Amino acid sequence: MAADLPRSAAGRVGPWVMTACISLPTFMEVLDVSIANVALPQIAGNLGVPPERATWLVTTYLVANAVIIPISGFLSRAIGRKRYFLLSILLFTLASLACALAPSFGMLLAARVLQGVGGGGLAPVEQAMLADSFPPEKRSMAFAAFGIVIVIAPILGPTVGGAVVDSLSWHWLFLLNVPVGILALVLVQAFTVESDTLVEERQARLRKGLSFDWQGFLFMVVGLGALLIMLDRGESEGWFSSGLIVAMTALAVAGLGAMLIWEFNHPDPIVPLPLLFQSRNLAIAVAMMMILGILIFGTIQLIPQMLQGVFGYSPYLAGLALTYGGAIAILMMPVSGIAVSRLDVRMVLFPAFALQAFAFWNLSNFSTQSTFFDASMARFWISLGLPFLFIPITNVAYVGLAPGDADKASAMLNLFRNVGGAFGISFCQTMLSRRDEFHFARLSETLTPGNGIFNGTLDRLTAALGDRAQALATLVGEVRRQTTMLAFTDTFHVLMIAVLCILPFILILRTTPSRAREETADTAKDAA
Numbered sequence: 001m002a003a004d005l006p007r008s009a010a011g012r013v014g015p016w017v018m019t020a021c022i023s024l025p026t027f028m029e030v031l032d033v034s035i036a037n038v039a040l041p042q043i044a045g046n047l048g049v050p051p052e053r054a055t056w057l058v059t060t061y062l063v064a065n066a067v068i069i070p071i072s073g074f075l076s077r078a079i080g081r082k083r084y085f086l087l088s089i090l091l092f093t094l095a096s097l098a099c100a101l102a103p104s105f106g107m108l109l110a111a112r113v114l115q116g117v118g119g120g121g122l123a124p125v126e127q128a129m130l131a132d133s134f135p136p137e138k139r140s141m142a143f144a145a146f147g148i149v150i151v152i153a154p155i156l157g158p159t160v161g162g163a164v165v166d167s168l169s170w171h172w173l174f175l176l177n178v179p180v181g182i183l184a185l186v187l188v189q190a191f192t193v194e195s196d197t198l199v200e201e202r203q204a205r206l207r208k209g210l211s212f213d214w215q216g217f218l219f220m221v222v223g224l225g226a227l228l229i230m231l232d233r234g235e236s237e238g239w240f241s242s243g244l245i246v247a248m249t250a251l252a253v254a255g256l257g258a259m260l261i262w263e264f265n266h267p268d269p270i271v272p273l274p275l276l277f278q279s280r281n282l283a284i285a286v287a288m289m290m291i292l293g294i295l296i297f298g299t300i301q302l303i304p305q306m307l308q309g310v311f312g313y314s315p316y317l318a319g320l321a322l323t324y325g326g327a328i329a330i331l332m333m334p335v336s337g338i339a340v341s342r343l344d345v346r347m348v349l350f351p352a353f354a355l356q357a358f359a360f361w362n363l364s365n366f367s368t369q370s371t372f373f374d375a376s377m378a379r380f381w382i383s384l385g386l387p388f389l390f391i392p393i394t395n396v397a398y399v400g401l402a403p404g405d406a407d408k409a410s411a412m413l414n415l416f417r418n419v420g421g422a423f424g425i426s427f428c429q430t431m432l433s434r435r436d437e438f439h440f441a442r443l444s445e446t447l448t449p450g451n452g453i454f455n456g457t458l459d460r461l462t463a464a465l466g467d468r469a470q471a472l473a474t475l476v477g478e479v480r481r482q483t484t485m486l487a488f489t490d491t492f493h494v495l496m497i498a499v500l501c502i503l504p505f506i507l508i509l510r511t512t513p514s515r516a517r518e519e520t521a522d523t524a525k526d527a528a
Helices: 015-035 037-047 058-081 080-099 107-122 123-135 135-169 171-175 177-193 198-207 214-237 243-263 273-278 280-309 317-324 326-340 347-362 372-385 386-397 406-444 452-465 468-507 513-527
Strands: none
Touching: 015 080, 015 107, 015 123, 015 177, 037 058, 037 107, 037 135, 058 080, 058 107, 058 123, 058 198, 058 214, 058 406, 080 123, 080 177, 107 123, 107 317, 107 326, 123 406, 135 386, 171 177, 171 406, 177 214, 177 347, 177 386, 198 243, 214 243, 214 347, 214 406, 243 273, 273 280, 273 406, 280 317, 280 347, 280 372, 280 386, 280 406, 280 468, 317 372, 326 347, 326 372, 326 386, 347 372, 347 386, 347 468, 372 386, 386 406
């Protein structure tokens, strides 16, 4: 194994023990993306800030996380992959402790930024370790283990967060990371290695003089940070009626445009964009991973929001519906790994995306009469297909890449998954708000004294409640509930159409095993 895989991080303990060790901190980090969402009202009340200001705790974490992901490969090569992974765990753990003990909102915000910086390097480095520690024919099973972390952690986040907040306090959302982080430090230190090949490459790079693409990094920080702030805050700020959103849009266009030009003309770009054009498989995989981010993060926020806003569920019960329905993804991950290792990837991807389309069609037929079981089953159909998307997309991304490019590829995959998630959340919230206004305007036109149905319903409610004003408020509230439900079903219908549009592109994806071997051989020949 060592001779065949000179860049392996497993050492003598074997790759599966290593996989278990490095998956623990990544699970902790991905869980934190969604676990704090349910506690924002409690945090705002406890620290004396408006609820809308508390959402910056999510925005700053996502921005810090996204900025670090593209440069995680460079940092790994500069200071050593294992050392960088350990430092990321340490920073994430200490920042979590600082979050729990923060005496003010400003301190909590600063600690949350550091937490995002520490957590940003965990998933890309783990993915690169897996790619280098398993032979190509066994990578699909390794990525199945990684997929459990990426897919299941966001599903569990709302449930765990709701349970912790209801039984303890929001401080414990961050305190729980501390013992897990300490355990992860011990396990990673004990059961992972820095291979001799990586050490020699790093020493050779240092002897030549380590150069850092500061210009590309600054362009990326400005452009990507502004883009994520615009997407995250756009709906609550009124989009382009807000000076903040206009400014963020201008900065995003300028920063990302400058980064694009600069990185394609730099010999060692900090953001490996040229690699996307050199590897067809990686480019397609990155595009699909962005779509997968939209599906995962968009629905994880949308479905609990529907269950709480329309059906009156508590945060814990809404999260529980996601968890019950999402449990199937854990069972399907190994099955997906086996399928990818034996079948043409297109034969896995096409039915998996088709299943997502069916799942959104099912959600688009929800009504105010739908039950907890209906919600759990809706999540079941989504979760059933996710393993058959994540593993094939991840596996095909590394086909044909030169040795040493695994860290760059993993950084791009994780970056675009996060950007897709931010876009998905923003799109869903904007669509939801616009359609809610549309349906309410249409239905409220019928709430007039000249409408016989309206008068009859109002009279019956007045007789039941004994107060006409209360009856009118109840009737308007029910109309609002119905229009909100219609807005959710419209949003799910649009997501269904978006998924259907992906299907033709899968058919032209060249990912057969024979083609993969040809591309790998061609790459090796070119490298030689």
